[in-house]
Amino acid sequence: DTGVSQDPRHKITKRGQNVTFRCDPISEHNRLYWYRQTLGQGPEFLTYFQNEAQLEKSRLLSDRFSAERPKGSFSTLEIQRTEQGDSAMYLCASSLATGRVSHGYTFGSGTRLTVV
Amino acid sequence: AQSVAQPEDQVNVAEGNPLTVKCTYSVSGNPYLFWYVQYPNRGLQFLLKYITGDNLVKGSYGFEAEFNKSQTSFHLKKPSALVSDSALYFCAVRVRGILTGGGNKLTFGTGTQLKVEL
Numbered sequence: 001d002t003g004v005s006q007d008p009r010h011k012i013t014k015r016g017q018n019v020t021f022r023c024d025p026i027s028e029h030n031r032l033y034w035y036r037q038t039l040g041q042g043p044e045f046l047t048y049f050q051n052e053a054q055l056e057k058s059r060l061l062s063d064r065f066s067a068e069r070p071k072g073s074f075s076t077l078e079i080q081r082t083e084q085g086d087s088a089m090y091l092c093a094s095s096l097a098t099g100r101v102s103h104g105y106t107f108g109s110g111t112r113l114t115v116v
Numbered sequence: 117a118q119s120v121a122q123p124e125d126q127v128n129v130a131e132g133n134p135l136t137v138k139c140t141y142s143v144s145g146n147p148y149l150f151w152y153v154q155y156p157n158r159g160l161q162f163l164l165k166y167i168t169g170d171n172l173v174k175g176s177y178g179f180e181a182e183f184n185k186s187q188t189s190f191h192l193k194k195p196s197a198l199v200s201d202s203a204l205y206f207c208a209v210r211v212r213g214i215l216t217g218g219g220n221k222l223t224f225g226t227g228t229q230l231k232v233e234l
Contacts, residue, residue, distance in 0.1 A: 004159075033221065042120075042206050042224030043160070056220065091159055105222065107152075107159040 004108035006092050012114045013082055020078045021111045025094030032075050033105065034067055035091040036060065043091055049075060050097065082115045089113075118143040120209050122225035129197045129232050137192040137228045139207030148210035149190040150222065151181055153203045160206065166190060177201070197232045204229050 005024040013019050025032050031050050035043035046065070047057045051072040061067075064082075069075040079086055089112050093105045119142045129135045141147055148167050152160040164175025171183045181192045190207060208222040 006159075031220075040226070042208075042226050043222075045221040045223070048220055093160075104162060104165065105150075106162070109157075109159040112157070 004092055004094050004106050006090075006108040006111050008111055009109065010112045010114075012116060015084060015115055016081055018078065018080045019082060019113065020076055021090055021092075021113075023075045023077070023092030023094075023108060025074070025092070026096075026106055027073070029094035029096045029106070030072070031095045031097050032069055033093040033095075034075070034077050035093065037089040037091055037110070038087075046077075079113075082113075084115045087113055087115045118209055118223050120207050120223055120225035122205075122207055122228045124228050125226075126229040126231065129230070131199050131232050131234050132196050135192075135194050135197040135201070135230065135232070137205050137207075137230060139190045139192065139225060140188050141190060141207070141209045142188065143209050147190075149181075149183060150208040150210070151175065151179070151190075151192050152206045152208065152224075154206065154227070155203050163192070163205075197230075199232045199234060202230055202232045 007022045011019055033048040034046040036046055037043040045058050046061050047067050049069040052069050064080045067077045089110045091107055091110045093107045095105045121140045123138055150165045151163040153163055154160050163179050164173050164181055166173045166183045174180045179194050181190055183190050204227045206227050207225045
């Protein structure tokens with residue numbers, strides 16, 4: 001499968017615990033995005049990387065959230081001290097950008113987080 | 117601020133009939149517009165995009181969309197709906213990033229549930 005892979009597919013955690021999600025983008029894609037989707041809403045932008053550089057973070061990304069893409073390939077999203085409001089689907093997407101043009105986004109199937 | 121509006125939470129269509137899913141947008145400058153489809157417990161699948169050029173864009177699975185600059189709309193259409201088209205559809209607009217000068221992230225609408233019945 002050469003698409004965007006996310007792991008795990010589902011995560012149930014107790015409030016206050018830390019969780020980490022992983023995203024493996026399409027190998028030749030240099031941009032990687034994280035979005036969050038809650039029930040009945042469209043995906044909301046969290047952050048994006050170009051290669052290993054994190055170029056933008058949404059105001060939705062509180063201090064408890066951190067994302068990395070250490071080698072410009074896979075990325076991790078960590079949530080510390082989870083709260084019930086963090087329950088959502090976390091989507092990863094990747095794209096190939098040349099110059100200022102991005103040639104379309106490919107989304108993964110998402111990680112569904114439930115905080116109990 | 118950039119935004120997308122999908123005024124209908126749900127659209128019901130009989131199989132074989134044409135379908136339209138509405139989308140309007142608000143953005144500074146020229147918009148890049150997208151349609152995605154989402155099946156239950158799945159990620160988003162790309163359908164089509166408008167960047168520039170012909171206002172009528174053709175995409176996957178027989179879908180098309182018409183960009184109308186004066187009405188700031190980008191409605192999704194299909195001449196003949198199938199039961200398998202039943203899914204959640206999202207319109208999105210590309211906006212400029214805060215830290216960089218290029219357009220990067222997508223802003224999505226709240227989605228329209230399409231239900232195609234026999």
